[in-house]
Amino acid sequence: xxxxxxxxxxxxxxxxxxxxxxxxxxxxxxxxxxxxxxxxxxxxxxxxxxxxxxxxxxxxxxxxxxxxxxxxxxxxxxxxxxxxxxxxxxxxxxxxxxxxxxxxxxxxxxxxxxxx
Amino acid sequence: xxxxxxxxxxxxxxxxxxxxxxxxxxxxxxxxxxxxxxxxxxxxxxxxxxxxxxxxxxxxxxxxxxxxxxxxxxxxxxxxxxxxxxxxxxxxxxxxxxxxxxxxxxxxxxxxxxxxxxxxxxxxxxxxxxxxxxxxxxxxxxxxxxxxxxxxxxxxxxxxxxxxxxxxxxxxxxxxxxxxxxxxxxxxxxxxxxxxxxxxxxxxxxxxxxxxxxxxxxxxxxxxxxxxxxxxxxxxxxxxxxxxxxxxxxxxxxxxxxxxxxxxxxxxxxxxxxxxxxxxxxxxxxxxxxxxxxxxxxxxxxxxxxxxxxxxxxxxxxxxxxxxxxxxxxxxxxxxxxxxxxxxxxxxxxxxxxxxxxxxxxxxxxxxxxxxxxxxxxxxxxxxxxxxxxxxxxxxxxxxxxxxxxxxxxxx
Numbered sequence: 001x002x003x004x005x006x007x008x009x010x011x012x013x014x015x016x017x018x019x020x021x022x023x024x025x026x027x028x029x030x031x032x033x034x035x036x037x038x039x040x041x042x043x044x045x046x047x048x049x050x051x052x053x054x055x056x057x058x059x060x061x062x063x064x065x066x067x068x069x070x071x072x073x074x075x076x077x078x079x080x081x082x083x084x085x086x087x088x089x090x091x092x093x094x095x096x097x098x099x100x101x102x103x104x105x106x107x108x109x110x111x112x113x114x115x116x
Numbered sequence: 117x118x119x120x121x122x123x124x125x126x127x128x129x130x131x132x133x134x135x136x137x138x139x140x141x142x143x144x145x146x147x148x149x150x151x152x153x154x155x156x157x158x159x160x161x162x163x164x165x166x167x168x169x170x171x172x173x174x175x176x177x178x179x180x181x182x183x184x185x186x187x188x189x190x191x192x193x194x195x196x197x198x199x200x201x202x203x204x205x206x207x208x209x210x211x212x213x214x215x216x217x218x219x220x221x222x223x224x225x226x227x228x229x230x231x232x233x234x235x236x237x238x239x240x241x242x243x244x245x246x247x248x249x250x251x252x253x254x255x256x257x258x259x260x261x262x263x264x265x266x267x268x269x270x271x272x273x274x275x276x277x278x279x280x281x282x283x284x285x286x287x288x289x290x291x292x293x294x295x296x297x298x299x300x301x302x303x304x305x306x307x308x309x310x311x312x313x314x315x316x317x318x319x320x321x322x323x324x325x326x327x328x329x330x331x332x333x334x335x336x337x338x339x340x341x342x343x344x345x346x347x348x349x350x351x352x353x354x355x356x357x358x359x360x361x362x363x364x365x366x367x368x369x370x371x372x373x374x375x376x377x378x379x380x381x382x383x384x385x386x387x388x389x390x391x392x393x394x395x396x397x398x399x400x401x402x403x404x405x406x407x408x409x410x411x412x413x414x415x416x417x418x419x420x421x422x423x424x425x426x427x428x429x430x431x432x433x434x435x436x437x438x439x440x441x442x443x444x445x446x447x448x449x450x451x452x453x454x455x456x457x458x459x460x461x462x463x464x465x466x467x468x469x470x471x472x473x474x475x476x477x478x479x480x481x482x483x484x485x486x487x488x489x490x491x492x493x494x495x496x497x498x499x500x501x502x503x504x505x506x507x508x509x510x511x512x513x514x515x516x517x518x519x520x521x522x523x524x525x526x527x528x
Contacts, residue, residue: 001276003276089278089282090276090277090278090282091226091228091275091276091277091278092277092278092282092283092286093282093283094276095228096283111274111275111276
């Protein structure tokens with residue numbers, strides 16, 4: 001089955017980390033990502049720019065047009081910072097991956113719709 | 117057969133067979149939702165047919181046959197499932213099928229399901245309760261329970277929750293989840309029973325039966341034994357918990373001659389057997405505490421020091437504020453109300469929405485002659501519980517405290 005792991009975290013907590021800690025964390029993420037990519041488990045994914053780089057387009061403002069606003073679609077303490085697309089046998093395996101995510105924070109595990 | 121005896125016989129059969137039926141159909145079709153629905157169909161059909169025709173000689177085989185037929189009906193209605201049909205038409209040769217009910221239990225208690233869904237699904241798929249019975253047991257509507265079960269089963273499919281334990285390394289984590297579900301179910305039955313009118317199913321007994329099943333299926337695991345011992349110890353004191361008028365009797369005032377000594381001895385023996393495995397855990401420790409109470413000839417003769425020690429060990433496994441609160445209650449007996457109150461106050465913020473925190477504070481405050489504070493704590497406790505027997509007990513205490521504080525104000 002295919003799942004997307006959505007990595008969320010608190011931007012302010014991230015901002016207060018020392019550069020050495022940030023460096024160390026990226027090192028661990030790189031290692032984790034490399035290992036699971038090599039094993040064929042991770043088949044895609046991206047790290048996202050921080051939420052302040054986001055722009056939101058909303059349809060259906062009543063006039064059939066759209067509105068554009070600065071920022072992510074939902075203002076929350078925890079924001080999505082990246083995602084991975086993974087291929088595993090079942091939810092347990094996807095949860096095991098999420099549990100080992102080195103940047104900690106919060107991980108949402110969501111199955112994708114099977115279009116095959 | 118008399119109606120109630122017949123009902124008891126059906127309950128016994130359903131408890132033993134329901135989960136075997138789900139597991140058997142599951143083995144054939146590999147579709148949890150279908151297996152569970154077909155089994156439920158068979159149980160409902162039994163509830164109609166058995167009062168007329170009597171309980172069949174081999175009720176398990178009867179249920180599997182009907183469930184298989186219902187599964188075929190359901191498959192016929194769904195084109196998508198057509199390829200599974202041949203699987204169901206091959207009847208297994210007689211004799212008992214392998215007991216893989218544990219896989220069923222682990223699936224129903226998967227941590228990706230909400231607690232309420234785990235409980236409802238376990239009661240229905242493993243114990244064979246009907247949706248109506250679950251609704252009655254948890255004082256909720258049948259629609260709510262039905263929706264909860266439908267959603268849970270949809271999630272099992274959509275989210276790819278595997279059947280059973282997919283990875284042995286998760287055994288203890290997942291077993292803990294199962295035991296939590298059973299203990300919650302037990303507590304729901306234990307606390308709210310006794311005041312609800314007839315027709316309510318004995319959920320606490322159901323939960324104990326499930327714990328006994330897990331013990332049978334996992335004989336080398338000590339924690340299920342601990343949980344079973346704990347439930348048995350609570351149930352052994354059942355008759356003393358309410359007086360003739362249906363009022364709640366607290367431990368201190370219980371008539372200990374009403375306790376079931378045989379059941380207590382059995383539970384203690386089970387706990388010893390669990391202890392011999394040498395892997396203590398929170399259910400064994402809670403059962404050990406319950407055993408200290410159960411074995412004490414009087415409230416005063418209780419080994420409180422031992423109980424406090426056991427609570428310290430329990431806190432190492434389960435550092436929750438509730439454990440600390442209960443420890444404080446025991447501590448009062450050896451260190452006095454002042455020390456106990458300090459301990460209770462330390463968790464007051466964490467447990468502000470827990471009525472027993474306020475009830476305990478009130479008792480200690482009364483003992484220390486702070487009657488007005490005690491009254492305020494009792495009022496807070498009353499805001500937080502809906503259980504009628506508990507409410508009546510709290511009201512009686514509140515009246516006493518108010519009378520006393522009134523008298524002392526006049527005197528002063």
